[in-house]
Each structure stands twice: as structure tokens, then as C-alpha cells.
Amino acid sequence: MDPDELRQQWFDLSGPWIEEARIGRNPTRTGLLDPAMLSLCGNVSGLRVLDCGCGEGRLCRIMVERGAGFALGVDSCPPMIEAARELQTNRDEYRVADAQDLSFLRPSTFDLALSCLNHCDLPEYEANIREVFRVLRPGGRFLVANLHPMRSASGMWQRDESGVKQHVIVDDYFDETERQWRMMGVDFTNFHRSLESQVNAFLGVGFRLERLMEPTITTDLAEAYPELADERRVPNFIVYAWLKP
Numbered sequence: 001m002d003p004d005e006l007r008q009q010w011f012d013l014s015g016p017w018i019e020e021a022r023i024g025r026n027p028t029r030t031g032l033l034d035p036a037m038l039s040l041c042g043n044v045s046g047l048r049v050l051d052c053g054c055g056e057g058r059l060c061r062i063m064v065e066r067g068a069g070f071a072l073g074v075d076s077c078p079p080m081i082e083a084a085r086e087l088q089t090n091r092d093e094y095r096v097a098d099a100q101d102l103s104f105l106r107p108s109t110f111d112l113a114l115s116c117l118n119h120c121d122l123p124e125y126e127a128n129i130r131e132v133f134r135v136l137r138p139g140g141r142f143l144v145a146n147l148h149p150m151r152s153a154s155g156m157w158q159r160d161e162s163g164v165k166q167h168v169i170v171d172d173y174f175d176e177t178e179r180q181w182r183m184m185g186v187d188f189t190n191f192h193r194s195l196e197s198q199v200n201a202f203l204g205v206g207f208r209l210e211r212l213m214e215p216t217i218t219t220d221l222a223e224a225y226p227e228l229a230d231e232r233r234v235p236n237f238i239v240y241a242w243l244k245p
């Protein structure tokens with residue numbers, strides 16, 4: 001798919017995305033993804049952190065609030081980077097760049113790398129994995145949240161005549177192609193890969209798997225997020241903690 005077309009899709013999405021991130025409620029982030037990613041981050045005090053596909057910078061800001069020494073966010077969408085810079089401190093920086101080409105960064109210069117729902121946007125996600133392996137120091141970690149492969153393979157919930165959710169149909173699982181979705185009124189593209197492909201892409205460059213999580217709604221958060229009750233039925237996300245030995 002044409003890279004300009006992919007960039008244009010995120011350009012079109014950036015307005016509503018930034019607005020929602022700043023003033024909206026995003027239960028799948030705060031109820032599912034953030035608890036998983038932040039528990040895997042552990043103590044980030046003094047660390048140099050790289051966030052690939054940082055969007056409007058929310059994870060970098062969280063890293064700074066938690067004591068990271070420095071956080072660099074890269075994103076290929078200029079309005080996202082402009083929005084991130086509006087809230088920038090002296091410990092976070094943002095750059096318009098393609099997460100598949102981090103050649104502007106020196107090897108072994110980061111302690112922790114993050115990627116939250118960015119791999120599903122990348123035609124060459126293996127390139128990002130290679131680049132992150134290069135810029136992490138030995139002992140550094142790469143935390144990756146992606147669409148769950150069972151979910152990225154499938155369509156939306158099937159509903160009965162009264163609109164009640166019945167099930168999600170998994171189909172074409174081994175067909176690793178683009179999937180077209182509509183979010184916030186904008187048509188956009190995601191790339192589906194099987195679990196086997198994803199895991200082997202990391203192992204192939206030398207990462208070691210530390211932990212794998214399939215975030216779902218926990219009993220302590222269920223009351224605060226009633227709209228996430230169905231997350232116990234079908235997995236939406238997968239989160240990996242990879243170590244560079």
C-alpha cells in the first residue's frame with residue numbers, strides 16, 4: 001500500500017484522535033492497555049525511553065511523570081507531533097519520523113522502548129523491530145501492545161436483530177493482508193499478522209520473550225468500565241515484553 005496514502009489516513013484521523021486523547025474517555029486505553037503496559041514498565045526512574053508511534057505523546061508524558069530521565073516520541077504524523085510538543089517538558093522530545101527507519105538514532109542509546117498500537121499500522125513492522133533492537137542497550141526492553149491476532153484477523157461483533165452481541169467470527173487468519181476499518185468517521189488500514197509471525201519476527205532479531213499478556217477487564221476495574229464487560233469474551237489486544245540480551 002502507498003505510504004503516502006497510509007500517512008494521509010492518520011493525518012485525517014489526527015484531529016478527532018487528539019481531541020479524544022485530551023478531553024475524551026478512552027476505556028480501552030485506561031482500562032486495558034495502560035495497566036498492562038505500565039505494570040510491565042516497572043520503575044522507569046532515570047531511564048531513556050523511546051516511544052514508537054507516540055501519537056500526541058501521552059505515553060512519553062506518563063514516562064516523564066514517573067521519573068524517566070528522557071523520553072523521545074517518534075510519529076510519522078506531523079499534527080500528532082505538534083500536539084505532543086504543546087505539552088512538552090524539558091525531559092521529553094518529539095520528532096516526525098517513520099518508526100520503520102530510526103537511522104537518525106545511535107545504537108545502544110535507550111533503556112526502554114515502547115510501541116502502543118503502532119505495529120498494526122506498519123507495512124514493514126519487522127523493520128521497526130530491527131531498528132529498536134539496534135538502538136536499545138543490552139539489557140534494554142521493548143514493550144509492544146498490538147491488536148490481538150485473533151481480533152485483527154476478524155471482523156466486528158456479529159449482532160442479533162435487536163443489536164445484542166453474539167460473537168466475533170475469526171476468518172482468513174493465515175491471510176496476512178491489510179484490513180480496512182472505520183474509526184472516528186475515517187477509513188483506515190491495519191495490517192494483520194498471525195501470532196506465529198509476530199513472535200518469530202522478534203525472536204529472529206535476537207529478542208528474548210520475558211512476558212506475554214492478553215489484557216482483559218479485571219474485577220477491580222469492572223465497575224469503573226462497564227462498557228468493557230465483553231472484553232472477557234473476545235481478546236482485543238496482546239502485549240509483549242521483549243528483552244535485548
Ligand SMILES: C[S@@+](CC[C@H](N)C(=O)[O-])C[C@H]1O[C@@H](n2cnc3c(N)ncnc32)[C@H](O)[C@@H]1O
Nearest residue numbers: 010053054055075076077098099116117118121
Ligand atoms: C493507534 S495510534 C497510537 C498512538 C499512541 N501510541 C497511543 O497509545 O496513544 C498509532 C500512531 O502510529 C502512528 N504511525 C502510523 N504509521 C507510522 C509510521 N510508519 N511511523 C511512525 N508512526 C506511525 C500514527 O500517526 C498514530 O499516531
